Amino acid sequence: MDTALFRLLASALGENAARETFAQLEVAPALLKPAGETVSRAEMAQALNMALFRDVTMRVPAAAAYVADQQRAGQKLVFDHGALRTVAWPCGALPPGEAAITRVLRPLGFELAAPYPLPKLKMTGRAWCHVDHPEDIAQFFVSELHPERFSKGFQAAVTRVLSTSRDPLQPSDMALLEQLARDRCLPWPAALQLLPAMIRCFDRQHGLFPLEDYQALLLESAEMAWIATEGNAFNHATDRVPDLNALAATQKALGRPIKDRIEVSASGRVLQTAFRAAQVRREFLSEGHVVGLEVPGSFYEFIQRGLDGDRLDLRFDAANATGIFKMTAGAAPEEAVAC
Template identity: 45%
Template sequence: MPSASSLFANRDQMLYRLLSAVVGEQPATLALTTLAIDPALAGTGDSASRAQVAMALNAALFVDLLDRVPTADRYVQSIRDAGEAIVFDHGALRTIDGETGELPRGHEAFARFLAPLGYEVGGLYPLPALKMTGRAYVQRDLPETIPQFFVSELHVSELPEAAQTACANVFGTSADPLGTAEWQALGALSEHGEASFDEAVTALKGALAAFGRQHEPPALADYEVLLPATKEGAWIATEGNAFNHATTRVANVIALAEELREDGYPMKPSVEISRNGRVRQTAILADKVVRPFREADGAEVPLPVPGSFYEFITRDIDPETGKLDLTFDSGNATGIFAVTRNA
């Protein structure tokens, strides 16, 4: 595995300045001395490129996930103790293709600000068993070294009628975290491919805010309707559009899974292997979190539910292109979704 570098933790580096402005100095230093970062992202100028903003967003989301997922933090600390770096392959989030209040529905809620950061859809992945569709967003400037986003959306219209009503009740209260200032900053990135430091920070803060729960705490009655109909919809009801998982790219995911299992990590029982055999994935089961639910009388009751998790992936070279196979696989994705079902 590559070794971590302190280059990007330098206070003059644009990545450090961006990241510390949104997460603080200590978390920024942690992220930038943990993640393997492409040297092409170095720079100390007055403006930030869209690629730098994209990497800063991923680093901020990585830090946030470590705060919320103790097993992920434990694994990452072990890698830091070994003096190695995390190769951040991709992160994932779940969205609602249905009534979402002020928020654009489905993947469009994220496509609208990922595009100014240089992202485009690199693959479409039907997930019919889950009544979902996944899209892989690839960063055009540095596709192999800036993490992808795997954005899935739940097709509410395919659910039973009672579950559709519950979805409308829950997600219809969603607000839009992006306002005029954020769109002006994103517009600069979209038009020029770079922005001033202040504009980049504004765009970054807005994008980071999108990875949260934009709707009111769900009514317990609605959650109980959603859970048997769509466990993924129930997960979004409590977690919203939070970073569902972060994924480390490793040399041998099968061997690593066995090592982690022996170390006491609650691993997914099997490794998912793509149809072409070049992409292999597994994960630590989701950590539990406590979330509020509204009861009929308006009171809130806290209950434990599945939260986010940490994933591992091995990618082989595509012999036809000679490049790393950056694709995903519908079967793999469907299998990985199961790790948030340990309710």
Template identity: 50%
Template sequence: MTKQDPDMVEALAATVLGEQRASEISALLQPMVPFAPAQDISRATFAAALNMVLFAQLLDRVPSGAAYVADVRASQGSVLFDHGAIRTIRFAQGPTGALPAGELAFRRILEPLGYEDAALYPLPTLRMTGRAYRHRDFPETIPQFFVSELHVDQFDAEFTAAAHRVFDASVDPLDTPAMDALARFAAGEELLFGDAAAALPAIVGAFGRQHPAPMLSDYEDLLFASREAAWIATEGNAFNHATDRVPDVVALSDGQKSLDRPMKDKVEFSRTGRVRQTAYRADMVTRTFRTPEGERQLTVPGSFYEFISRDVDPDTGLLDLSFDSGNATGIFHMTKAS
């Protein structure tokens, strides 16, 4: 593949990351879009820059992933960023605070940037549903988004009340420049660099926590019934994980275990066998909770780094970009507390 345009993707990412960090991430990641010098920013260029920033931020929060990436860099290798995953909350009716309900908070961002809702993945044991958003222009190289939503109406009244107390305070991070940029992308326009740079920070900010620190009692009520809901209470809509597409995930898993890295016990295989996944266990993070006596800090599961191998689908001759509900459920367990 040809080199992506450093004056577009890297420079746009640098408006958030800074020039040095953007250069490091650009050198690490395999190109997401072809080299195509242009005056303006296309939806694909913006999507690539957004993914660069989100990948860098994930590494900042996940020391185990950063250590692996340091090994890749030291061996002069590269990372093929396959997908990022986010979790959302959906109530039985209405929005999630000031956010659109559940995954709709991200559909409004991803579709204007060229993504389509490619597949639905029920996750019944978690009382969640996942959706794969795949880029129309460069589906194999621009990372997918696996967006899941937790169905509050499938839990009891106590859980529902705690969820409302936590998530009803959510604010909408998208400002006027971001909304204008998304509307223009949706209309098929390209943006001047300055307009894209003005929109990027708020759109990056959507991949974070939009509600205040939860009450500890509410967190405990959520945790009792759903580790996933508790995770969203502390981490919000941040990347739950970022995924590196590798040739042989089984061999990689064995190698990482030999280094005493915090690797998942077993590799998950899809029903077809063409998609295989494993991951590090989530790094633990310190988060603040509110109590009647004042703030209290606890150590809870944060985000993690994942690995995937994909084979060609013999029926299409194309790379199998699908996911698997069983695989996804197994990977979700990486955010269990140690």
């Protein structure tokens, strides 16, 4: 554990949580270097990914149970990618759409790999892959929802919900991101300051909003309703596995909430399935009171990637993504209960 990466992650999570996360995830040897005078952008990217992976695992009970199973079997997970949702619309003090996230990803060494139009969802997904370690550092799948493709009433609700958004990054954080982009590394004090700030970007940035706005959004887009309650938190994290059919059968036999059907890409090389979203309780405003409602939260995904020539096929598939996104559609909401 005497590495720059562990020191960095422990500074954000605490030593016990960092040790636990290292025990759960495979980490490439190239990312396990002794601490020097500076921290590389790859080490910063890996620390961020590991912190976000832990966050999803803590929020999704089925994921926590799966990870515990793997640890008991002496297996570590291969973190393939994390996904999050944004809205291409004015967002208060927060940059609109994917810009709120890509301003962090680019300095870390991620570059746009490919866009994935999701017309059925009125969204666009984009994959961001790390330049230095494309197969070893988890990708980001960042999607944008396009409110202009929905009704005027829907657009008005989006505006009301997002208008209170704050920016989790201070000017000093932006200066450090610029320094990281320029130098591809940071001195330790700067790295220790920037990592928690980056983690804060992957969360909900807007405040309480009316229940009727949530219901209006849900009528037209389960995805926008999800963004309204969960914000820019990881929608899901993904374990890369060698045999997806066997994994799905095992999880189904254990009674886990696994998707009924495996999604297969047009190339046949990328297979995906997932647990259904965990249910979480969120608060809304209703007739002058704060009320609570069970809504879909995040979930956990599994992916099997074949070879494209002599390299791992790191691409995604729009049809697969559309099917996976249904994991947060949820059932009809229950009646709200006053808090």
